[in-house]
Amino acid sequence: MLTQRSRYALRAMLFLAEAPAGGPPIPMNKIATQANVPRKFLELILADLREAGFLHSHRGKMGGYVLSRPTHLISLGEIIRVIEGPLALVPCVSRTAYRSCGDCHDEATCAIRHAMMRVRDETARILDGTSLADAAADELAAA
Secondary structure, three states: OOOHHHHHHHHHHHHHHOOOOOOOOEOHHHHHHHHOOOHHHHHHHHHHHHHOOOEEEEOOOOOEEEEOOOHHHOEHHHHHHHHHOOOOOOHHHOOOOOOOOOOOOOHHHOHHHHHHHHHHHHHHHHHHOOEHHHHHHHHHHHO
16 A cells, blocks of 8 residues: 555645746645645655655745656656655565565465566556656546
8 A cells, every 4th residue: 555655745746746837946835735745744755755856945935846857757656666665565576676575485486476576567557657747637637
């Protein structure tokens, strides 16, 4: 399941995605209020997203956050990986954090591993194929 932290990150990023490109930075308080994210969690989440290169932050009275790339170039999968880590449900199928799980005698024939690889691949395909622009458009269409 997606953690609350990931849901907060996605809500904050979707809010920022709806802001006009090239507009002024959006203050953290406004993001917290509009995205319904507690400020203390938002600070840490935005710092992680900034370090990952998804956001630029600006200090001062007119400071805040803006996306560092166009919305169609940021995928939900990328955001979730920054917050959660690998998408794989078991470590033996992770592409970025592989570890032998120790549950099977032979990874090549393990039915659980093969099933989890398909889950990982389909999850990644959907999340990596859904940009902030796509998700924001879907959100607006549903409203």
